[in-house]
Amino acid sequence: MATYDFVFDKLGLKEWCAQNQxxxxxxxxxxxxxxxxxxxxxxxxWELPFPSMDALNEACRSFPQSRDLTKGLENGFLSIKDTxxxxxxxxxxxxxxxxxGALHIMQITPWWIMIPLMLVIVLLxxxxxKLVTFVGISIAGLAFIDHxxxxxQTLAIIFVCAFxxxxxxxxxxxxxxxxxxxxxxTIPILDMxxxxxxFVYLIPLIFLFSVTESKLYGIAIILYAIxxxxxxxxxxxxxxxxxxxEAADAFGMTKRQKLFRVQIPLALPNIxxxxxxxxxxxxxxxxxxxxxxxxxxxxxxxxxxxxxxLGVGLVAGLGIVVLAVILDRVTKTSLAxxxxxxKNEAD
Amino acid sequence: MNQEIKISIRNLYKVFGPExxxxxxxxxxxxxxxxLLEKQNHVLGLHDINVDMKAGQITVIMGLSGxxxxxxxxxxxxxxxxxxxxxxxxxxDVLTYDxxxxxxxxxxxxxxxxxxxxxxxxxxxxxxxxxxxxxKGNEVKQFEEEATKWLARVGLQGHENQYPHQLSGxxxxxxxIARALTSNSPIMxxxxxxxxxxxxxxxxxxxxxxxxxxxxxxxxxxxxxxLDEALKLADHxxxxxxxxxxxxxxxxxxxxxxxxxxxxDFISDINRARVLRAYSIMDKTTQAPENSAGQVSSTxxxxxxxxxxxxxxxxxxxxxxxxxxxxxxSMQSLVKALVPTHxxxxxxx
Numbered sequence: 001m002a003t004y005d006f007v008f009d010k011l012g013l014k015e016w017c018a019q020n021q022x023x024x025x026x027x028x029x030x031x032x033x034x035x036x037x038x039x040x041x042x043x044x045x046w047e048l049p050f051p052s053m054d055a056l057n058e059a060c061r062s063f064p065q066s067r068d069l070t071k072g073l074e075n076g077f078l079s080i081k082d083t084x085x086x087x088x089x090x091x092x093x094x095x096x097x098x099x100x101g102a103l104h105i106m107q108i109t110p111w112w113i114m115i116p117l118m119l120v121i122v123l124l125x126x127x128x129x130k131l132v133t134f135v136g137i138s139i140a141g142l143a144f145i146d147h148x149x150x151x152x153q154t155l156a157i158i159f160v161c162a163f164x165x166x167x168x169x170x171x172x173x174x175x176x177x178x179x180x181x182x183x184x185x186t187i188p189i190l191d192m193x194x195x196x197x198x199f200v201y202l203i204p205l206i207f208l209f210s211v212t213e214s215k216l217y218g219i220a221i222i223l224y225a226i227x228x229x230x231x232x233x234x235x236x237x238x239x240x241x242x243x244x245x246e247a248a249d250a251f252g253m254t255k256r257q258k259l260f261r262v263q264i265p266l267a268l269p270n271i272x273x274x275x276x277x278x279x280x281x282x283x284x285x286x287x288x289x290x291x292x293x294x295x296x297x298x299x300x301x302x303x304x305x306x307x308x309x310l311g312v313g314l315v316a317g318l319g320i321v322v323l324a325v326i327l328d329r330v331t332k333t334s335l336a337x338x339x340x341x342x343k344n345e346a347d
Numbered sequence: 348m349n350q351e352i353k354i355s356i357r358n359l360y361k362v363f364g365p366e367x368x369x370x371x372x373x374x375x376x377x378x379x380x381x382x383l384l385e386k387q388n389h390v391l392g393l394h395d396i397n398v399d400m401k402a403g404q405i406t407v408i409m410g411l412s413g414x415x416x417x418x419x420x421x422x423x424x425x426x427x428x429x430x431x432x433x434x435x436x437x438x439x440d441v442l443t444y445d446x447x448x449x450x451x452x453x454x455x456x457x458x459x460x461x462x463x464x465x466x467x468x469x470x471x472x473x474x475x476x477x478x479x480x481x482x483k484g485n486e487v488k489q490f491e492e493e494a495t496k497w498l499a500r501v502g503l504q505g506h507e508n509q510y511p512h513q514l515s516g517x518x519x520x521x522x523x524i525a526r527a528l529t530s531n532s533p534i535m536x537x538x539x540x541x542x543x544x545x546x547x548x549x550x551x552x553x554x555x556x557x558x559x560x561x562x563x564x565x566x567x568x569x570x571x572x573x574l575d576e577a578l579k580l581a582d583h584x585x586x587x588x589x590x591x592x593x594x595x596x597x598x599x600x601x602x603x604x605x606x607x608x609x610x611x612d613f614i615s616d617i618n619r620a621r622v623l624r625a626y627s628i629m630d631k632t633t634q635a636p637e638n639s640a641g642q643v644s645s646t647x648x649x650x651x652x653x654x655x656x657x658x659x660x661x662x663x664x665x666x667x668x669x670x671x672x673x674x675x676x677s678m679q680s681l682v683k684a685l686v687p688t689h690x691x692x693x694x695x696x
Binding site for chain 2: 253254
């Protein structure tokens with residue numbers, strides 16, 4: 001006799017319950033109870049179980065158990081999976097090409113072209129020789145301990161993913177800033193993307209795409225890292241001085257002129273802060289993505305964990321820290337340059 | 348006064364709130380502003396405004412904060428849409444304009460100067476000044492000359508390549524004025540343009556504006572909460588209170604004959620000797636007085652006449668306009684006019 005028998009008796013569902021008397025697999029709790037030998041269900045008020053799915057199932061075999069819920073979700077996903085991949089596969093295919101292409105370029109370009117090229121780019125965006133020296137020493141250091149290839153793979157993945165994040169994130173952010181309704185619907189999605197443990201969205205992706213495709217980790221990284229650039233673009237445009245917008249209206253700007261000549265330039269510091277965050281988050285995700293075959297320093301970290309190779313894991317981990325510091329300093333310095341050229345009225 | 352009417356506002360109402368039209372009904376049935384706020388949770392911004400603004404004149408709209416003056420000026424270029432009424436510019440009803448026509452109006456007919464300057468912080472002074480031309484699709488090279496000319500006119504030559512944040516408040520507002528002038532529009536809307544400036548700089552800017560106006564003869568709509576500023580600049584003064592026009596007319600006329608306790612309160616603190624001019628207190632007559640102490644122009648203010656008389660209250664002056672006598676002014680009536688309308692104040696209260 002189970003605790004909640006009376007519920008089904010009262011509702012007159014006894015027959016419906018009886019229909020399904022075939023033995024369902026035992027739950028863990030039942031197994032434990034049986035092994036302890038106390039099949040007697042307790043009637044003490046102190047041990048009253050919550051009327052959960054499993055507890056109700058005990059009283060009525062036709063009532064679904066909670067593991068049917070997860071099972072149902074899985075079956076549901078599997079049944080739409082094929083249709084879903086028909087659409088998603090070609091749509092996301094370019095991502096694979098981008099990633100493979102970037103990885104390929106990073107690998108075939110010899111280091112004596114790649115390193116100077118990167119230093120020139122750093123100099124162009126930051127105009128700071130100090131930073132160029134720092135980047136040069138860091139990369140040379142990584143190369144010296146034979147981590148150059150891994151580091152370049154990680155960088156290639158980050159560049160591609162961050163670029164795509166900006167490509168999609170900025171327009172989405174602009175759309176959000178223009179419509180309160182769009183903002184209302186988008187924010188919960190962004191919140192979910194940001195708080196969902198990063199491992200969790202690897203799971204459906206593994207079902208959808210084959211693990212050998214690079215777009216699998218590409219999508220995971222983009223989903224995780226696109227949030228800050230969307231949020232900060234939206235915020236940046238909403239924070240643009242209302243008086244300046246009014247002046248733009250009063251002098252007869254079209255919406256397009258207002259967007260490209262006033263709103264985006266003035267929101268640029270915030271957008272760039274979002275890009276900085278996006279790059280940092282893709283770096284965090286690229287390590288986790290090595291679980292699904294993303295190449296780079298993450299692979300070494302994973303090896304360190306799996307084989308308990310302390311040195312390998314630590315060195316690779318520190319390599320990631322070095323990359324993070326480089327990317328952060330470079331983006332922050334170029335951001336500071338933008339800020340300096342457009343301080344708000346100082347009166 | 349026979350200049351053409353440039354802007355004409357008729358029966359203009361503005362109700363702020365989710366359902367302005369229902370609230371509008373209540374207002375027409377005589378509900379007051381505070382009742383409307385309490386019972387329907389709508390704010391009555393403007394209530395039956397009728398103002399004509401003549402071409403080439405400075406029309407000053409004065410009122411305290413919350414009187415609806417900033418709302419009113421934003422109706423002229425439809426930054427705010429009215430709930431009811433009509434606004435005609437050059438005889439055209441601007442409320443019937445579609446987006447395209449409205450943009451043309453804003454680009455070619457009107458320019459605006461803002462209280463907080465509202466310059467583009469990421470553009471140089473020169474680029475800010477040429478904003479109106481830039482919006483119309485001109486490149487910097489094409490408007491450089493025009494913009495430089497107006498910058499020089501407001502006293503900012505040499506600052507073309509600086510950014511707004513490098514300038515002081517007064518200089519930023521000069522850029523704001525140059526920006527409005529460069530658009531070459533016949534109408535200038537000035538929304539508390541000088542209120543954020545220090546008193547001395549404010550006086551400078553008022554003089555600059557009057558100077559420019561003598562030369563350019565634009566139709567200027569000027570918003571202010573400062574009565575001294577209003578009296579100094581206005582050809583036509585409109586006093587707003589809680590969305591109503593309390594009194595409008597020639598500023599001298601309003602000072603001499605205020606028709607509302609609100610205005611009497613307002614004008615009790617001003618320096619009447621500096622505001623009032625000979626023509627508004629003289630006795631109109633073309634007969635020369637017996638013992639004329641001299642001639643004064645009809646626009647001389649009382650302060651200057653007092654200085655001229657060395658305080659002798661027995662003198663009588665001839666008031667002249669265009670070389671002919673239009674009236675006489677005795678120092679006794681001048682002294683009387685200096686006393687604020689206190690007796691009137693008590694009578695009205």
